[in-house]
Amino acid sequence: MKFGGTSVATLDRIRRAAKRVGVEVAKGYEVIVIVSAMSGKTNELVNWVGETSPLYDAREYDAVVSSGENVTAGLMALTLQEMDIPARSWQGWQVPLKTTSAHGAARIEEIPTDNLDAKFAEGMKVAVIAGFQGVSPEGRITTLGRGGSDTSAVAFAAAFKAERCDIYTDVDGVYTTDPRITSKARKLDKIAFEEMLELASLGAKVLQTRSVELAMRYKVKLRVLSSFEEPSDTAGTLVCDEEEIMEKNVVAGVAYSRDEAKMTLVSVADRPGIAAAIFGPLSEAGVNVDMIVQNISEEGRTDMTFSCPTDQVARAEKAIMEAKEQGGINFHDLVADTDVAKVSVVGIGMRSHAGVAAQMFQSLRDEGINIKVITTSEIKISVLIDRKYMELAVQALHDTFGLERSSS
């Protein structure tokens, strides 16, 4: 059971979370509880580090920002003890949760189970773990990146072969789309790992992407649910293997991303290796290029379009102009359009259903929305459109694919 920052924001909320743990203990389970820092605490620490040292030593960053989780882990253990549930806290180095030395974004290498198992054997019912943190081979504290407690939780579930991994957060599950955009958005009872990965990286920020990858690899039954709702067996959304989803809609959800920019190199001299000449410098400059489209070449020249986050446009322009000056690429004009948004439909059902793309384009045409760029993968179709049509597009696609109705 993992409780996020809003679920442990006050002593009272910690008590409410502890009661949920108590329900599972009463059922006879041994429970590993992963806690985040009280909401706001980690941001405060991150800001202090940034103010102290703009180009900080990531090892010291980790030592500072990991401390919020230590507080909630101890308080949660005390709260459980007050309920007469044998519990104790563990910090990352005590487990130990062994990670790489990539401070600030370390990867989990191993979680030995003997320390916790020994305590469970002695009668402990709940192990409370400070999430987000681990220890490097050098014995220094590491952190797993923002949202890393989700990854801690899945890693513990995998290491201890847990029956379930329940992620308690401030939303009650994964929705077919953002309920703020259409009231027809529906909570999904189940979603496949692959779909969740596409939705998470597309902006449905419910779970850290790495935690979903890890759950997929180790077949961890992952459930996202709200700590502010009454517990029930159908609460939340189960993220699972697609085989476990009997009745599927072709499309599981509609995602969007507001902060996309479209950049076009007009009339590029087309020659073998031109893509590498453009995207090499962009990658070196740290620009996260997402979609790439190349028009058909005419008379040896072509248009090359790509998208990247809005706040990286200046960096992208600089990298491309430098490459031009150094003679690496030759083009007539560079046009940046920062008034675009990305809308995507995601669903493992696409694999077996033809015509999803056609249906999507038809729907957008019916609304008079012009498509600027298209990319597709096996289970996703994304389009760039004018930002002002974003909400309309999401609503139209949600209707087109009948997402307000459950297929079961």
Place this chain on the structure above:
Amino acid sequence: MKFGGTSVATLDRIRRAAKRVGVEVAKGYEVIVIVSAMSGKTNELVNWVGETSPLYDAREYDAVVSSGENVTAGLMALTLQEMDIPARSWQGWQVPLKTTSAHGAARIEEIPTDNLDAKFAEGMKVAVIAGFQGVSPEGRITTLGRGGSDTSAVAFAAAFKAERCDIYTDVDGVYTTDPRITSKARKLDKIAFEEMLELASLGAKVLQTRSVELAMRYKVKLRVLSSFEEPSDTAGTLVCDEEEIMEKNVVAGVAYSRDEAKMTLVSVADRPGIAAAIFGPLSEAGVNVDMIVQNISEEGRTDMTFSCPTDQVARAEKAIMEAKEQGGINFHDLVADTDVAKVSVVGIGMRSHAGVAAQMFQSLRDEGINIKVITTSEIKISVLIDRKYMELAVQALHDTFGLERSSS
């Protein structure tokens, strides 16, 4: 160099403290810096633990309340790095600072020097240590009791055979008495360990008592100074061996304690073992008995008077009445006087100077102050008086022993 909570209360103050460290590094020193939590942080954590669990598990208490020091240690290391001083932070378990398992008030067992020495050999100039915390033989986090960072600092100074141990705080040294009581109070340049121990335990709360004991045992040159004053070689007060104090006043200082209560068992049946019969139950009840006076026995009965902190009077009365009911002691009446205060004169010079007690009593008599109880040790004389005369007594004794003048 140890910086207390007020000296690291904000990022700006951490920078000021780091500058002082930089001055020592520029002189060619390698420095171990011990930091407390930002002022207020530890109290917040202590309150959270108390609210969560009134009879808390001390192991979880330690895990929670030690986290404030981790934050300041990391921030101090980052601040030093920004000044181009090679520095890193260590938490208690990383050093490791090994302690007993007496959570909440653990005693230091050992500080291995190899980890820090290896880093100093590699060119590190400053090791920043999270004060107040250590690790038990079971691998759990321990704390050294409130004010424990002073003890951390002295222990590190001893283990690393440091040239000095500078304790930066919000007062500029140790005074002959509380300057709020008399403006004639004078900062001492030097004070002997034994005197400091008597003054600290008597209420001059500058240093944790244990840190002074430790410094005395390991001959650590301990200096108390303000982090809010300009650095200088004569700043603060040096706490040292009495041999190092060439010119001494007979009396070093006048201490007081406001929250004392006097309790008298009137007409106790005097018999061998009566003291044990009274003070055994008091000790078991957790009453800190300070002064004890027994009158001369007449016709097999005597009066027995003792003092204890005001807030322990109810507990003391309960323990004594229970002992009476069980037949352990027999007396006519139990009288508690909570309107008293203790005033003490302290000085190693008393060992070689007779007449200090007489001078003290004369001075109090001249002011018309009645003495209720007297106790003496080799270097201290304490009296209980009516609380309303406390300030007057301190002022009179300060004058009598000429403390406004330095003897050198």
